[in-house]
Amino acid sequence: MRKELINYPSSLPLEITYTSVKEYPIHWHNSIEIIYVLQGSIKISIDTDTFELYENELEIINVDESHSISSDNDNRLLIFHIDPKFLSKYYKDIKNIYFYTNTSDEGAQDGIEYDTFRKLLSELLFEYVKKLENHDEEIEKILIDLLYHLINNFHYLIYEQSELKDNKEQLDRYHRISKYIYNNYSNNITLQEIAKKEFLSPHYLSHEIKNATGASFTSLLNLTRVEESVKLLINSDLSISEICNEVGFSHTRYLNKHFKYYYGCTPLQFRRKNKVTE
Structure with missing residues (x-):
């Protein structure tokens, strides 16, 4: 599909x-x-x-x-x-x-x-x-x-940390971070880069992200890349290596590792199971 x-x-x-x-x-x-x-x-x-x-x-x-x-x-x-x-x-x-x-x-x-x-x-x-x-x-x-x-x-962040409902500044910050990850996942983005944009120390921001979402910055980035790879596996004829480059993983072994963690199979196995030929 x-x-x-x-x-x-x-x-x-x-x-x-x-x-x-x-x-x-x-x-x-x-x-x-x-x-x-x-x-x-x-x-x-x-x-x-x-x-x-x-x-x-x-x-x-x-x-x-x-x-x-x-x-x-x-x-x-x-x-x-x-x-x-x-x-x-x-x-x-x-x-x-x-x-x-x-x-x-x-x-x-x-x-x-x-x-x-x-x-x-x-x-x-x-x-x-x-x-x-x-x-x-x-x-x-x-x-x-x-x-x-x-x-x-x-709002998903309010579910993760209910006190954010009354803290618009922090809620806006986490929203900006999520948006930045989603719009730049294909690039080599870092926690340090985002911390600089938010005028925060990387250590403090790392703690705040984990506290708000239950996941580390790296985990959120890798999850976003895996989720976007699913669409390319189903909706394109790109090779696994090309998809790896498109979503920002530096090597296919990293795509395979994180994809298998979330989906229990390799990207190629997932494509064979789900891709619909027209």
């Missing part, structure tokens, strides 16, 4: 699909996707993480995150695709923010923030289906409310 294009109806920045899924291979798209399980359960893989999603649970898939879905039982899903171009008018860096929902255990999505999340999705569905007068304006208003609800309650 490969990158998909979302066809938004008329002038709306939203597509909603009611469906059931048995097997949906790895793909990604330039949209924010929200999966709402109405019935049954699904197994979902997002980049290097795989987990179960059960009835009444929600998952957010960020812009260009590779993901796949499978299930061996009857299920009913609502899938929302939201155009980031529309959202960027209200949060310009929307493509570089990562949202996260808690699927760690039963009851993890029982809080008021999830109730509000479901309520906003229900309002979107109502306007989308009924097509009442000015429904496009109503949909845009609800999408704006949803955007700020996600930023305030489902």
Whole structure:
């Protein structure tokens, strides 16, 4: 599978699909996707993480995150695709923010923030289906409310370190660092380089990154490179060596090592299993 294009109806920045899924291979798209399980359960893989999603649970898939879905039982899903171009008018860096929902255990999505999340999705569905007068304006208003609800309650850094919710300076700093890694992973970037940009010592910044994300700077960089290599393995005919260069690894053995750590197989084995010839 490969990158998909979302066809938004008329002038709306939203597509909603009611469906059931048995097997949906790895793909990604330039949209924010929200999966709402109405019935049954699904197994979902997002980049290097795989987990179960059960009835009444929600998952957010960020812009260009590779993901796949499978299930061996009857299920009913609502899938929302939201155009980031529309959202960027209200949060310009929307493509570089990562949202996260808690699927760690039963009851993890029982809080008021999830109730509000479901309520906003229900309002979107109502306007989308009924097509009442000015429904496009109503949909845009609800999408704006949803955007700020996600930023305030489902920003991935707030999940890692809840006190960041009230510390905008640190939250902005970690967001800048994540954005810099994502936009420069193919280059030979270093912690020292980022520390200089943030006017911090490398030692202090290293500690702060580990404290905020649970991972070291090097681990975050290698994970980003591995995740981006997945798209090239599936969506291009580049050799493993060429992909290695494209994503910033200095040698194929490093790509193989880190890829195997996250996916349990080599890049070549992954390509043979997942690449779809047309």
